[in-house]
Amino acid sequence: MSLLQIEGLGIDFGGLRAVNDVSFSLKAGEIVSVIGPNGAGKTTLFNMISGVYLPGRGKVMLDGEDVTRLSPHLLARRGLSRTFQNLQIFHAMTVLENAVVGHHLHERGNILADLLSLPASRRSSRESEESARRLLDRVGLGRAAEQEAGSLSYGALKRLEIARALALKPRVLLLDEPAAGCNAVETEEIDHLIAQVAAEGVSILLVEHDMKMVMRISNHIVVLDHGEKIAEGEPAAIARNPRVIEAYLGAQATEANNADG
Amino acid sequence: MPELMQFFLSGITDFAQGEFVMLGGMITVFAFEAGLPLPLAALIAILGTAVIGVALNRLAIEPARGAPVVSLIIITIGASIFIRGVTQIVFDKQIHRFPAFSGDAPIAVGGATILPQSLWVIAGALAVFIGLWLFFTRTLIGRAVLATANNRIAAQLVGINTKFIMTLSFAMSAAIGALAGVLVTPITLTSYDIGISLALKGFAAAMLGGMGNPKGALVGGLLLGILEAMTAGYISSQYKDAAAFVVILAVLFAMPQGLFGRKQTDRV
Amino acid sequence: MRLSSKTITLLGLAVVIAIAPVFFPSSFYYRVGSLIFVNGLAVTGLVILIGYAGQISLGHAGFAGIGAYACALAPVHLGLHPALAAVLGAVLSGIIAWLVGRPILRLKGYYLAVASLGFGVLVSMVLANEAAITGGPDGMAVEDPGLRGALKAIGIDLSNTEFWYAFSGLVLVIGAWLALNLYHSPTGRALRALHGSEVAARAVGIDVAGYKLKAFVISAVYASVSGSLLALQNKFITPDVAGFMHSIEMVTMTVLGGAGSVIGAILGAAILTILPQILTVFQEYEQLLLGLVMMLVMIFMRDGLLPSIARRLRRGGE
Numbered sequence: 001m002s003l004l005q006i007e008g009l010g011i012d013f014g015g016l017r018a019v020n021d022v023s024f025s026l027k028a029g030e031i032v033s034v035i036g037p038n039g040a041g042k043t044t045l046f047n048m049i050s051g052v053y054l055p056g057r058g059k060v061m062l063d064g065e066d067v068t069r070l071s072p073h074l075l076a077r078r079g080l081s082r083t084f085q086n087l088q089i090f091h092a093m094t095v096l097e098n099a100v101v102g103h104h105l106h107e108r109g110n111i112l113a114d115l116l117s118l119p120a121s122r123r124s125s126r127e128s129e130e131s132a133r134r135l136l137d138r139v140g141l142g143r144a145a146e147q148e149a150g151s152l153s154y155g156a157l158k159r160l161e162i163a164r165a166l167a168l169k170p171r172v173l174l175l176d177e178p179a180a181g182c183n184a185v186e187t188e189e190i191d192h193l194i195a196q197v198a199a200e201g202v203s204i205l206l207v208e209h210d211m212k213m214v215m216r217i218s219n220h221i222v223v224l225d226h227g228e229k230i231a232e233g234e235p236a237a238i239a240r241n242p243r244v245i246e247a248y249l250g251a252q253a254t255e256a257n258n259a260d261g
Numbered sequence: 262m263p264e265l266m267q268f269f270l271s272g273i274t275d276f277a278q279g280e281f282v283m284l285g286g287m288i289t290v291f292a293f294e295a296g297l298p299l300p301l302a303a304l305i306a307i308l309g310t311a312v313i314g315v316a317l318n319r320l321a322i323e324p325a326r327g328a329p330v331v332s333l334i335i336i337t338i339g340a341s342i343f344i345r346g347v348t349q350i351v352f353d354k355q356i357h358r359f360p361a362f363s364g365d366a367p368i369a370v371g372g373a374t375i376l377p378q379s380l381w382v383i384a385g386a387l388a389v390f391i392g393l394w395l396f397f398t399r400t401l402i403g404r405a406v407l408a409t410a411n412n413r414i415a416a417q418l419v420g421i422n423t424k425f426i427m428t429l430s431f432a433m434s435a436a437i438g439a440l441a442g443v444l445v446t447p448i449t450l451t452s453y454d455i456g457i458s459l460a461l462k463g464f465a466a467a468m469l470g471g472m473g474n475p476k477g478a479l480v481g482g483l484l485l486g487i488l489e490a491m492t493a494g495y496i497s498s499q500y501k502d503a504a505a506f507v508v509i510l511a512v513l514f515a516m517p518q519g520l521f522g523r524k525q526t527d528r529v
Numbered sequence: 530m531r532l533s534s535k536t537i538t539l540l541g542l543a544v545v546i547a548i549a550p551v552f553f554p555s556s557f558y559y560r561v562g563s564l565i566f567v568n569g570l571a572v573t574g575l576v577i578l579i580g581y582a583g584q585i586s587l588g589h590a591g592f593a594g595i596g597a598y599a600c601a602l603a604p605v606h607l608g609l610h611p612a613l614a615a616v617l618g619a620v621l622s623g624i625i626a627w628l629v630g631r632p633i634l635r636l637k638g639y640y641l642a643v644a645s646l647g648f649g650v651l652v653s654m655v656l657a658n659e660a661a662i663t664g665g666p667d668g669m670a671v672e673d674p675g676l677r678g679a680l681k682a683i684g685i686d687l688s689n690t691e692f693w694y695a696f697s698g699l700v701l702v703i704g705a706w707l708a709l710n711l712y713h714s715p716t717g718r719a720l721r722a723l724h725g726s727e728v729a730a731r732a733v734g735i736d737v738a739g740y741k742l743k744a745f746v747i748s749a750v751y752a753s754v755s756g757s758l759l760a761l762q763n764k765f766i767t768p769d770v771a772g773f774m775h776s777i778e779m780v781t782m783t784v785l786g787g788a789g790s791v792i793g794a795i796l797g798a799a800i801l802t803i804l805p806q807i808l809t810v811f812q813e814y815e816q817l818l819l820g821l822v823m824m825l826v827m828i829f830m831r832d833g834l835l836p837s838i839a840r841r842l843r844r845g846g847e
Contacts, residue, residue, distance in 0.1 A: 090725030343820025
């Protein structure tokens, strides 16, 4: 039984078919990567699955429930969590507070209790803080907890986003280019982290350009080009797939032509 | 009513806009009463207001570029309060008018009467509208203005002198505002504090038609004018001014993008 | 026992309020003090809306008007004790804020500013036009809540100005306490998160629209109580309390000192309350100077006075 099922998803922006008729599914604990040349529609796909865009066509099923039209915060309540390609960090808050906010669904309570700083409210805050510190340690940001989030490096902020997304205790985690802009060491750390999280039973949907990482950790790969799925399968098969190779080489060839001309 | 059509055509969202209309009227009044012939007084008013608009941009808005929206709003409100404060000292707090351009005798048009000045206003509005349309579509500078408004950095990259463009935009919108003030004062009178309600009505008209859309703003202004007249007639003349605000709230309830606007999407 | 920054702030505020009268040369200063506290209360509410949640409202004086006129009208028409009238005003403001907030908070930036402005002006217009009930632009008298009499009965004899100074000060400290509690709480974090990034806030499960509304309603209640206090201590109220200028003053005070912090906003309130008092000599120049101050501070000290000063001190110390 698949945990996340995408059926015939599509969306148009003005006259442009950004994504069209994309279907695939995810089982619990599976790592599926979505790859494709730039502009293939990967982030748009993510945005549809995570409720940021309303799909024009198709369905998104989470654990058998049709969640296609749900807004992001309702999807979060059903255990779907994500990170962002262009980091969406809360810059004015500390690193710790960023991670604590990820616990919103667990810690949210009565606003009156919060205003009066009642014991229940303070206990909630304490618990989230402890959990947040553990998460920060896990992603290697333990010592930066009290720093202002805006002062961290790009790679560190990527890890912070993952920590925040994990705070939700998600069943499905969407990672949008988690290793982008990271050096080899950071990439490997993220690699391990993802494998660990999947081992705990979380389904992971990954958009990534780092092919070595993708080949190494994915159970399954979906390839998009110009908004459509052109291939799907195990890493080894995908690497040999002529259509995939053409899509990437084609993209490179076009870029090369434009650079000359 | 016609004053609104004039007013929002200037199109830049800033609270000082109402003050430019006020300045147009007030300066003309005092220049005229100082003995200058009306056309010259009006010209001085329009040019003077344009200069003030440029000064506002240079001194208050440019230095604060990049600041959060709240700060910018406060700056423009501060500017409008400042202008009002200066006006009240330099001129006075009384209500003023000057004679209509072609006399005060109403003209009968098929059962209704209309003031000749209103015809001037409508003519002025149309002239400005057509002029702006030509400016934005036919001239290079006009398109440069649109480009800068759309994406300032990109405009700079293609060689547009954005500082000059901004100066020009402010000068134009101030001048148009002043022109509106000049044309309308014989009908509605003027005093130092009419700026706010004008600014708000301008916003209401622009929002009704969809922000950033001149055609829509024109329609919006018209509709707003009609609504005001109806309110004055059927409900109470005291609440005439409230029509604008009720419109704002109603539009936001029902159609946040106005009649002709487009839905906005965020890039993630 | 280690004191949290919250406790230190509140203690500091309370101490300043308690000690300041020692330096007062005349009872007039108690009046100014009360006024500062009343304004400070309103801006504390706005800090929650503007500083925490990152929204804007240029019409919050409308809620102050509702609170003020509730205290004026309810005793006359409903026979309510003025103190209860203040509660009624707060409840009414909360409900109206909830109704008006839902649609207009869907907007951002200038749009939201103008919509809220429209609301505020609408309220002040109604108050000014319905002269039969509200006494119109000339205002109406407000009954004494009899609290000073109650204190006298138990042996504490304060003059009118002393009493209102102490009472407003107390209400302000309570208001600041609530706002500071909120900052460190789950709700406060949710507000600050949506201020930072609405997209990310939604992704972690925050109902952004719902929380914006909460901030709007809470700040409306603060404004309402502030208006009620003003009405009760002045024993008179005019529709200007709900007017555009008052809304602008409230926002300017909030942003002047630093919209993100309660203390910064109270400082802003203090400055902008004292300034016109100093400037009564220059009555004519009041608008001019107010406008000038607003522009200069926003241009040169974008984040407000407190953060800018703090930054300068930090840099000086290095």
